[in-house]
Amino acid sequence: MSAPQLRIAVIGHSGSGKSTCAAVLREYAADQGLGFARIALARPLYELQDRVYATAGAPLRAGAQDQVLMEDLAGHLRRLNPRALVDDFAARLAVCPADLVVNDDLRDPLVDAPALRALGFRILRITSAEQLRLGRLAARADLTRADGSTRNLDLIEPDVVIDNSADLAAYRSAIHATVRSLYGSCAL
Secondary structure (H helix, E strand, C coil): CCCCCEEEEEECCCCCCHHHHHHHHHHHHHHHCCCEEECCCCHHHHHHHHHHHHHHCCCCCCCCCEHHHHHHHHHHHHHHCCCHHHHHHHHHHHCCCCCEEEECCCCCCCCHHHHHHHCCEEEEEEECCHHHHHHHHHHCCCCECCCHHHCCHHHCCCCEEEECCCCHHHHHHHHHHHHHHHHHHCCC
């Protein structure tokens, strides 16, 4: 009998190390021979962002984030249907066969976080020393930055907190220990 699918939602402020955590989890899965999937809640927002930029005739490099635009788009989607993003996410999750599923863009504590919990996600919060986090942000090439979507992040209760203020080896070790522990707590 195989282990059940492990679902982890990685939360934290921009620059804390969520994407790095997801990459380390991908490496862990590969090392263990596990199937891995990274499913974004914001996929519809990226698609809408691309359409807005195309309509505006403005160039947009692959993977770019216009956080101000995406927050506005998310607000309008939520006004029309508060579950728009999480329902799209759940539909994609339902057909995902991976052993380890990671989401690293959960921000909404009122609709999305309870929905991900109901879908069996464990919440992993990444923290970092503020100066270090701000330095990481300065090195990124985001088109715009907006912190509105993470304003209520503290309302999402994590299962585990990992501090990413040390070196990458220590961070990787903490992530590996956490995922082993979470796999151990999965009901067979």
